[in-house]
Amino acid sequence: MLKRHIQRTGALTRIIVVLVILFGMLFASGSCTEGDYPAKVDTVTIAENPLETRALIYVADDRGFFAANGINLALKNYASGAAATNALLKGEVDLATCAEFVIVGNVLKKENIRNIATISKFQNTYVVGLKSRGIGNITDLKGKRIGLPRQTSAEFYLGRFLELNGLSIDQVTLANFSPAETVDALFRGTVDAAVVFEAALQSEASKIKQKLGDSAVIWPAQSGQFGYFNIIGTETWVASHPEVIIRLLKSLIQAENYVVSHPDEAKAIVKKRLRYEDAYINEVWKEQRFSISLDNGLIVSMEDEARWMIKNNLTSEKTVPDFADYIYIDGLNAVRPGAVNIIR
16 A cells, blocks of 8 residues: 555656656746847846837837847937937936947947947938028038037037038038937927938928928938947946947847848837837838948948047047957857958
8 A cells, every 4th residue: 555655756756856847948948049148137228319220129129129139228318329328328228229430439438448340331411401591502501500419429420511612611600509409409400400410300209391392402411421329338348248248239230130021020129119200210211221241341430530520620539449448259259250351
């Protein structure tokens, strides 16, 4: 009797053990279909200025790629990439998103920041002039008051735009506003012209084209040069979170693949996130290159921008830094080595 009881107890124990193992295997395989880190979760706070250039972040968040790779994403909104970077340097966030020009300015200030990856390349910046202020041609901008978010790529693109058309940035008066304030200043007529992003031209919130119509002239400011939009961190944070960065980049690469394979669905995610109209998202999508990379074109652009800043006395530095020293390649090398093309 006792023997049979022991046998039954042993058999029951073995069954329970097998069931526990099977349940564990099932949980492990099903709880992280897109990533390899189901038991490891880290909260990462990213500072951003909500625009379509951040599309891969929004797609990765919406599709659950961050969560599947053990990242609890928190986004904090700021008025511009420069403001987002300032928040990073103050320790308010873990990472920030910004164009390469913001990185250049901070490197020239000796800030210890690191570029983790470019997440998009863009052409989205325009110069808008009011005809009522005597602006009909580019040369009419001379002596005019131009609104823009200073210390951002808008300032560089305006300077280059003016130089290519026989003017210089010291021949205009710059008025510093956030992107939203720049649009408002244009409508109120407190500036003669403004440097604005594509969203301001056509989005539901601004509709510069519709409100100003024939009373304004609009020129592309980038002269065919793509800007680089990046995720950056402080040297200290990046050095102490290599594994988190790998999971972050893996999530963004999954988002990039989703954009390629499901472009309509990806556009719908960004449209809903940013409350864009169909016409705008379809137009702006053509001006973006969504891909995770670190290529030498980024270095070339940064060197060009640094030379421009030095020439125009926008920095006390006299020599162009080695920007390769401010790029963290280990993370992207670990998950997509073919996307790293930095010449040292």
